[in-house]
Amino acid sequence: MLILKPKFEFDVSVEAELTPELAEKSLEEIKNFKVWYGNAEKTLGELFDVEKEGDGKKLLLDGDFSKVKWVGTGMDDGEIVIKGNIGANCGAYMKGGRITIEGSADDWLGAEMKDGEIIVKGNAKNLIGCAYYGNPSGMQGGKILIEGNAGNYIGEKMTGGTIEIKGNAGDFIGTEMKGGEIIIHGNCGYAGGDMKAGTIKIGGEFDLLPTFRKSENGWTGDVLVGGEGRILKI
Amino acid sequence: MLWIKNGIVIDPKNKIDGEKMDIFIKDGKIVDESEVNKDECRVIDANNKLVVAGGVEMHAHIAGSKINVGRTMRPEEMRIVRHTANKLRASIGRVLLTSPAIGYEYAKIGYTTAVEAASPPIGSPHTHEELDAIPIVDKAMLPVFGNWHFVFKYVAEKDREKLKAFIAWAIERTKGYGVKVVNPGGVEAWMYGGNVKNLEDEVPNWGVTPKEIITELVKSNEELDLPHSVHLHCNNLGNPGNYQTTIETMKLVSGLANEKRQTLHVTHVQFNAYAGSSWRDVASGAEEIAKVVNSMDNITIDMGQAIFGHATAMTGDAPFQFTLHKLTGSRWVNKDSEIEGGAGIVPIAYLPKNPVHALQWAIGLELGLLVDSDKVVLTTDYPNGGPFTEYPYVMAMLMSRKMREKELERVSPYVQKATSLPAIEVEKTLYDVIQMTRSLPARVMGMENKGHLGIGADADVAIYSINPDDVDPAAQYELINSEFRKPVYTIKGGEIVVKDGAVVAESWGRTFWVDARKKVSLDSIDEDLNSFFNSYYTIQRKNYGIQEEWLRNPVRVEVN
Numbered sequence: 001m002l003i004l005k006p007k008f009e010f011d012v013s014v015e016a017e018l019t020p021e022l023a024e025k026s027l028e029e030i031k032n033f034k035v036w037y038g039n040a041e042k043t044l045g046e047l048f049d050v051e052k053e054g055d056g057k058k059l060l061l062d063g064d065f066s067k068v069k070w071v072g073t074g075m076d077d078g079e080i081v082i083k084g085n086i087g088a089n090c091g092a093y094m095k096g097g098r099i100t101i102e103g104s105a106d107d108w109l110g111a112e113m114k115d116g117e118i119i120v121k122g123n124a125k126n127l128i129g130c131a132y133y134g135n136p137s138g139m140q141g142g143k144i145l146i147e148g149n150a151g152n153y154i155g156e157k158m159t160g161g162t163i164e165i166k167g168n169a170g171d172f173i174g175t176e177m178k179g180g181e182i183i184i185h186g187n188c189g190y191a192g193g194d195m196k197a198g199t200i201k202i203g204g205e206f207d208l209l210p211t212f213r214k215s216e217n218g219w220t221g222d223v224l225v226g227g228e229g230r231i232l233k234i
Numbered sequence: 235m236l237w238i239k240n241g242i243v244i245d246p247k248n249k250i251d252g253e254k255m256d257i258f259i260k261d262g263k264i265v266d267e268s269e270v271n272k273d274e275c276r277v278i279d280a281n282n283k284l285v286v287a288g289g290v291e292m293h294a295h296i297a298g299s300k301i302n303v304g305r306t307m308r309p310e311e312m313r314i315v316r317h318t319a320n321k322l323r324a325s326i327g328r329v330l331l332t333s334p335a336i337g338y339e340y341a342k343i344g345y346t347t348a349v350e351a352a353s354p355p356i357g358s359p360h361t362h363e364e365l366d367a368i369p370i371v372d373k374a375m376l377p378v379f380g381n382w383h384f385v386f387k388y389v390a391e392k393d394r395e396k397l398k399a400f401i402a403w404a405i406e407r408t409k410g411y412g413v414k415v416v417n418p419g420g421v422e423a424w425m426y427g428g429n430v431k432n433l434e435d436e437v438p439n440w441g442v443t444p445k446e447i448i449t450e451l452v453k454s455n456e457e458l459d460l461p462h463s464v465h466l467h468c469n470n471l472g473n474p475g476n477y478q479t480t481i482e483t484m485k486l487v488s489g490l491a492n493e494k495r496q497t498l499h500v501t502h503v504q505f506n507a508y509a510g511s512s513w514r515d516v517a518s519g520a521e522e523i524a525k526v527v528n529s530m531d532n533i534t535i536d537m538g539q540a541i542f543g544h545a546t547a548m549t550g551d552a553p554f555q556f557t558l559h560k561l562t563g564s565r566w567v568n569k570d571s572e573i574e575g576g577a578g579i580v581p582i583a584y585l586p587k588n589p590v591h592a593l594q595w596a597i598g599l600e601l602g603l604l605v606d607s608d609k610v611v612l613t614t615d616y617p618n619g620g621p622f623t624e625y626p627y628v629m630a631m632l633m634s635r636k637m638r639e640k641e642l643e644r645v646s647p648y649v650q651k652a653t654s655l656p657a658i659e660v661e662k663t664l665y666d667v668i669q670m671t672r673s674l675p676a677r678v679m680g681m682e683n684k685g686h687l688g689i690g691a692d693a694d695v696a697i698y699s700i701n702p703d704d705v706d707p708a709a710q711y712e713l714i715n716s717e718f719r720k721p722v723y724t725i726k727g728g729e730i731v732v733k734d735g736a737v738v739a740e741s742w743g744r745t746f747w748v749d750a751r752k753k754v755s756l757d758s759i760d761e762d763l764n765s766f767f768n769s770y771y772t773i774q775r776k777n778y779g780i781q782e783e784w785l786r787n788p789v790r791v792e793v794n
Contacts, residue, residue: 134310 001058002030003051004044010067012038013087014047017070020057020078020097027052057097061086066106072099075116091118092132094142104148108132113161115142126151126170129163139163139180152189155182158198171207174200177229185234194222195229203234235260235270236728238695241280242702245287246669247677247686252702257285259693262727266689282701283722286668288346288694289625290685292675293465293501293536294616296336297350297364297375299357300548303567304579304617305330308546322740323369329544329617337369338737339623344696344721346743347676347684350375351465351501351615352416352550354571355382356773358408359780365745366786370731372692372743374679376465377408378550380415380447381422381575384759384766386440389450396762398454399754403763405460407779409747409788411679412462413455416550417469418447421575429553430469433482444469449486452498456490458750459793461680463492465499472554474510477519481526484533491532499678502538502615504598510652513561513590518597518653524604534678536611539598539628540591541620542584548618552576573770584620589648594619596645596653602632603658607666611675625671626718632662632670634711661708664700681746693728696721745785750793 002023016035023030030052031045044050057078065071066085076095085103094113104122110129124146129139130153138157145164152170155163159179171189174182177198187204192212208231212221218232236259243255258270295301305311305327314328316335325335340348348371353361355377365373379385379401388397401413419437420430426438433445452464468483470476480503490497500506509519527533547558552568555578559566562582569577584591598619602610612629616622631637635658642649642656650656662670676685683692700717707714720735731739767775782788 132310132313134308 001053001056001060003053003060003062005049005051006063006065006068007047007049009064010037010047012067014068015070016044016068017073018059018061018080019072019075020059020080021075023052023057023059023078024055066103069106072097075099085122091116094118105146107151110139110142110144112138112140113142113144114140115161117142118144120144120146120148123148123167124150127153127156129155129158129161131157137178149186155180158182168204173206174198174229183234192219192222192229192231194225194227196222196225196227197229199230199232201232201234235275236278236693236725237270237272237275238278238280238285238697241283241285241697243285243687244665244668244702245673245687246665247673248688250687251665257687257695259695259725259728262693264687264689264691264693278697278723280697280722282704284664284698284700284702285687286344286696286698287672287676287685287687287691288696288724288726289340289344289671290675290679290681291340291345291348291371291613291616291622292611292679293351293613294348294622295351295548295618296348296368296616297333297373298353298361299569300352300550300577300579301330301617302360302364303569304546304548305332307565307567307579308581311544311546322737329621330546331621333364333367334369337371337740341370341724341726341732341737342721342735343623343625343719344698344724344732345371345622345625346692346694346696346724346726347372347681349373349411349679352376352378352414352467352577353408353410354378354550354569354577355404355408355410355574356571356771356778358410359784362409362745362780362785368743369740370726370737370743372684372694372746374411374746375408376412376414376462377404377410378414378416378575379404379451380418380466381420381550383573383770384762385447385451386419386422386437386442387762389442389446390440394450394454394457395755396759397450398458399756399759401451401454401458402750402754403756403759405748406751409745409780409782409785411746411748411791412460412465413451414465414467414550415448415451416467416575417471417554418444418451418466420444420469421550421552424553424556424576425570432479433469433486445486448483452487452490456492456497458753460748460750461495461791461793462678462748463496463499465501467501467549467551468506471505471549471551472508472557474508474512474516477507477509477523480506480519480523484523484526484530487532488530495677495680496534497532500533500535502613502618503535503601504538504540504594504619505615507597507601516590516593516652518593518600518655520597520600521604521654524601527605527609534609534611534674535601535605536613536615536675537598537602537628538613538615538619539602540584540594541614541624541627542586542591542595543620544581544583545620546579546617547582548577548579550575550577552578554578555580558582572772573766586645589646589652592646592649593652596649596655599628599631599638600653600655600658602628602670603660603662607662607669608674610670611678612667612670623719626715629667629671629718630707630711630715632667633664633707633714634709635659635661636708637711637715664702664705664707693725695723695725697723697725742787744787744789746789746791747782748791748793753793
């Protein structure tokens with residue numbers, strides 16, 4: 001296991017593509033791992049206290065990581081545990097393994113992820129499981145669980161996998177959705193705009209677009225794009 | 235001064251096929267041995283290496299509003315970082331490269347000249363600004379004429395003198411190089427939601443037909459004796475059955491002759507070579523087209539080869555782009571350029587297993603293989619068919635049947651019945667592909683100092699780690715494919731810009747433009763110009779066009 005603690009409070013964002021494989025490297029290699037601090041290239045050791053306990057594929061990020069972006073990007077195995085908040089793009093392009101965030105997550109959580117699991121104990125912001133601008137598909141598989149609330153644009157263009165939000169969410173849920181499942185236990189705004197397939201389950205209040213037709217235990221649409229997606233009440 | 239020693243030269247224009255010789259360079263030109271002082275020369279040892287002229291790209295979309303809108307609508311393209319800034323500028327892009335990347339990537343495959351093949355005339359100041367931002371390569375651009383209201387008017391009035399005057403005026407104002415025509419009449423019809431389907435269809439409100447537009451433009455172009463012929467994107471592009479329109483179009487110029495060059499260049503023919511009646515029974519019409527091209531001595535074509543992977547369709551053919559958008563469900567941008575034409579942009583990815591994409595890939599190769607090597611230029615119609623950085627792949631494919639057989643295994647079996655590619659035994663030689671990428675495109679464009687290594691030619695040279703005496707391209711296709719991607723040297727205007735496949739210096743090429751004003755009476759169209767500008771344009775006539783001194787490095791080519 002590799003334990004990282006920020007050495008100081010970051011003024012600007014840090015771009016650090018940290019994956020659990022890092023924990024298997026030698027301490028020296030880890031300390032020399034390149035990250036960006038604003039527009040300056042730095043080593044991991046310059047920004048973080050690095051400690052190693054055994055060779056397990058696990059990262060423990062201890063402290064405030066809310067300005068640290070791209071943690072867990074593209075990871076395919078192992079585990080990351082974040083004791084505090086985490087910055088944007090956490091778990092983007094993830095292919096496997098697990099990320100547990102004990103604090104809150106920023107935008108683009110699990111964007112375009114293919115498999116694996118992300119659990120957030122606090123809240124998450126916008127664009128969870130989305131496609132990056134211009135790409136045709138968002139989240140394709142895996143599971144994201146948010147125990148708190150979430151922002152806007154959840155699961156845009158997703159084609160598979162599950163996003164579950166225990167609290168409330170914002171507007172534009174499952175826009176252009178092509179598959180998979182979004183579950184919101186609380187309230188949310190407009191859901192399912194231009195959705196072609198997939199399921200959105202909502203426990204609380206939500207806004208329904210006029211382009212959905214009533215069907216068995218819910219609504220089907222978006223008819224604007226000949227879609228067969230389903231919005232269900234739970 | 236440079237002395238390229240002991241290289242094995244292939245120079246089709248000068249009929250040199252694998253001769254061991256020395257090349258001398260002074261003041262950006264290739265000179266005779268007697269002109270240089272050998273003691274002062276920097277010597278490049280080209281022993282056992284292939285020495286050829288720098289590649290000439292005669293049809294690509296590298297600058298102007300289309301590619302720029304494409305870049306805006308495809309943010310995903312901008313995530314591919316090719317290299318970060320250091321001595322050179324940062325360059326990014328997957329298929330839609332940024333301007334610095336275009337210059338670097340051409341140089342990195344040994345190309346030193348590139349022509350922007352379609353610029354809306356009113357957008358020419360912007361096109362030139364972007365061309366000026368492309369490093370290394372020499373440039374030129376072709377304004378589009380086929381849907382310009384002035385052209386319709388003079389064709390309808392059968393007034394060729396005025397049409398000639400208008401062409402000369404327009405090329406000077408846009409600092410263009412020749413006459414480009416895109417889907418003549420069809421883009422105008424698109425302004426009313428339609429298109430033209432064949433050469434006899436009338437253009438709405440004008441009473442002229444594509445046939446008349448093409449014929450009159452070709453005749454005017456020939457009477458003006460411009461260095462380049464009419465450069466035509468045929469009607470009916472991208473529709474099954476269109477190979478017949480293409481053949482009919484080619485036959486329009488039978489009987490016309492020009493001893494220096496072709497009288498009509500038909501571009502990206504792959505997109506215009508489909509047989510069948512719908513996308514269900516679409517097949518290749520390449521064999522028939524090849525027969526016609528080979529039988530005529532005044533036609534040249536380029537391939538428009540499709541490359542598997544990401545591409546972006548962008549053409550002045552707006553109605554076709556709408557069709558493609560409906561066909562693929564992909565994003566679409568439509569552009570209108572006042573009374574001059576339009577354009578559209580659609581992202582696309584060619585997939586080997588998709589029957590239509592595989593067919594397009596096969597048709598491009600069929601054209602490259604079946605048409606004589608002095609009549610077909612290698613292009614991908616960048617970025618429509620794919621990136622120009624894949625030219626080495628196309629070169630290797632043309633030279634090796636074995637490679638084609640291997641590639642055929644991974645594509646949709648549809649090509650087996652719909653094309654003749656699997657049965658084609660032709661294997662082009664190194665001489666052929668050098669001709670298709672150097673001497674022929676230079677001749678097609680009327681650029682006398684390009685594409686060859688004779689005395690007086692521009693000192694644009696590419697040196698590859700390929701020994702023509704030793705290599706069997708048919709068997710060693712992997713070597714061909716990899717070595718053409720990383721020249722040992724690319725020399726542009728006498729300066730070494732690439733070494734061992736990496737860009738080592740940034741230079742700035744020239745922009746060629748053609749001045750034919752002496753051959754016409756500009757006064758004859760003065761009133762018409764004033765009246766059209768007052769009535770239909772959003773800008774004043776005196777603000778229209780571009781001054782020579784605004785260009786970074788202009789070269790005026792005067793036609794007398």
